[in-house]
Amino acid sequence: MIWYPYEQMKTMRQPYKIVDAKGVYLYTEDARLIDSVSSWWCMIHGYKHPELTRAVKEQADRFSHVMLGGLTHEPVIRLSEKLQAYLPGDLDYCFFSDSGSVAVEVALKMALQFYTNRGSGRNMVLSLQHAYHGDTFKAMEVGDDEDYHFAFGDGGKKNVVHIPTEIWALEDAFAKYHDRFYCFIVEPLLQGAGGMRMYDVAFLKRARELCDRYDVLLIFDEVATGFGRTGNRFVADLVCPDILVLGKALTGGYIGHAVTVANRKVFEGFYSDDDRHALMHGPTFMGNALACSVALKSIELFEKENYMEKIRNIEAITKREMEGFEDPRVKEVRVMGGCVCVEVHDAATLKGFQQFAYERGVFSRPFLKYMYAMVPYVIGEEELVRVLDTMKAWFL
Ligand SMILES: Cc1ncc(COP(=O)(O)O)c(C=O)c1O
Numbered sequence: 001m002i003w004y005p006y007e008q009m010k011t012m013r014q015p016y017k018i019v020d021a022k023g024v025y026l027y028t029e030d031a032r033l034i035d036s037v038s039s040w041w042c043m044i045h046g047y048k049h050p051e052l053t054r055a056v057k058e059q060a061d062r063f064s065h066v067m068l069g070g071l072t073h074e075p076v077i078r079l080s081e082k083l084q085a086y087l088p089g090d091l092d093y094c095f096f097s098d099s100g101s102v103a104v105e106v107a108l109k110m111a112l113q114f115y116t117n118r119g120s121g122r123n124m125v126l127s128l129q130h131a132y133h134g135d136t137f138k139a140m141e142v143g144d145d146e147d148y149h150f151a152f153g154d155g156g157k158k159n160v161v162h163i164p165t166e167i168w169a170l171e172d173a174f175a176k177y178h179d180r181f182y183c184f185i186v187e188p189l190l191q192g193a194g195g196m197r198m199y200d201v202a203f204l205k206r207a208r209e210l211c212d213r214y215d216v217l218l219i220f221d222e223v224a225t226g227f228g229r230t231g232n233r234f235v236a237d238l239v240c241p242d243i244l245v246l247g248k249a250l251t252g253g254y255i256g257h258a259v260t261v262a263n264r265k266v267f268e269g270f271y272s273d274d275d276r277h278a279l280m281h282g283p284t285f286m287g288n289a290l291a292c293s294v295a296l297k298s299i300e301l302f303e304k305e306n307y308m309e310k311i312r313n314i315e316a317i318t319k320r321e322m323e324g325f326e327d328p329r330v331k332e333v334r335v336m337g338g339c340v341c342v343e344v345h346d347a348a349t350l351k352g353f354q355q356f357a358y359e360r361g362v363f364s365r366p367f368l369k370y371m372y373a374m375v376p377y378v379i380g381e382e383e384l385v386r387v388l389d390t391m392k393a394w395f396l
Pocket residue numbers: 099100101102104132133134135187192193221222223224225247248
């Protein structure tokens with residue numbers, strides 16, 4: 001029997017059974033649904049993209065997987081070279097893993113060991129209120145999302161300081177603990193699972209300044225925001241972190257894979273004649289050949305077919321369609337790049353919305369007080385308007 005995620009198995013609604021998927025559509029036996037969630041935000045090119053499917057098949061005909069322990073291969077070499085050229089600054093050193101949560105763990109271990117290799121006892125992390133960095137334990141520890149992680153108490157949070165996305169709070173935290181922080185980890189500009197919260201780049205610029213001044217590593221968790229979701233290719237293009245984490249859309253959603261990319265300064269903190277300074281981490285499936293092949297094709301499509309323009313269109317249409325939309329039950333409507341969120345005052349307001357959307361040909365998965373859409377970037381105007389109309393229609 002399948003044990004489903006985030007569900008009380010006793011009371012959960014039967015999931016919709018998908019029998020096919022193509023473009024922005026999911027097919028059940030008797031319905032066609034626009035996927036407004038992009039399968040947890042990763043399916044940026046839509047389903048069954050012929051070029052991505054071909055990339056996987058061609059690689060599978062050669063080999064699907066070999067470990068990176070003592071071995072290497074063409075797809076992982078090419079992907080790391082591509083990322084090195086594609087990412088800003090000197091974010092050049094790619095450590096692959098199988099999921100976003102693991103890649104966050106790697107980033108945190110990397111940051112901590114960077115200081116222990118120097119003999120420093122820094123042991124605190126700065127992070128954001130409402131942060132979500134994944135469901136593994138250290139990722140949870142730096143997260144601040146009671147709605148996901150309430151069952152685990154404070155999970156060792158005493159070494160983590162959570163602040164709101166306000167410059168005064170940032171300055172205050174650095175004033176108190178600057179010599180104890182080994183990193184500041186953030187979901188830049190858009191906090192996803194914590195409620196699609198959006199904030200200003202000025203906060204990140206100030207964070208960069210303070211991290212530089214006090215020699216604290218800045219980590220951007222762009223597992224959700226990377227590859228265009230905020231309307232920027234990467235938020236790292238605006239403010240460059242020391243460590244960047246990518247996942248989800250890295251493989252166009254085809255295969256779970258992620259990467260933790262370090263800059264030269266971080267890499268050099270491990271590069272020595274001392275074996276004990278090596279990064280002791282190695283997921284079995286890191287650098288999986290199918291994942292790397294499809295990631296290369298995904299990035300190629302992203303560039304060749306000018307996805308940033310597609311995302312600008314999605315943002316413009318969304319703003320146009322949501323303009324003036326209000327309802328006493330709605331607290332706020334937020335739009336950024338390829339993300340729209342309708343936050344309501346009371347979670348009960350959204351009960352039944354998923355079935356309502358299903359009946360209108362849209363798959364949606366609101367959570368808590370947040371009704372949102374993060375559509376595949378290949379969506380057409382008519383389909384996008386249908387998603388947004390369905391969201392608004394719920395309040396009529
Ligand atoms: C910002 C962020 N970091 C990390 C993760 C965890 O990624 P994964 O589900 O691939 O472990 C997520 C997943 O939603 C995320 O949104």
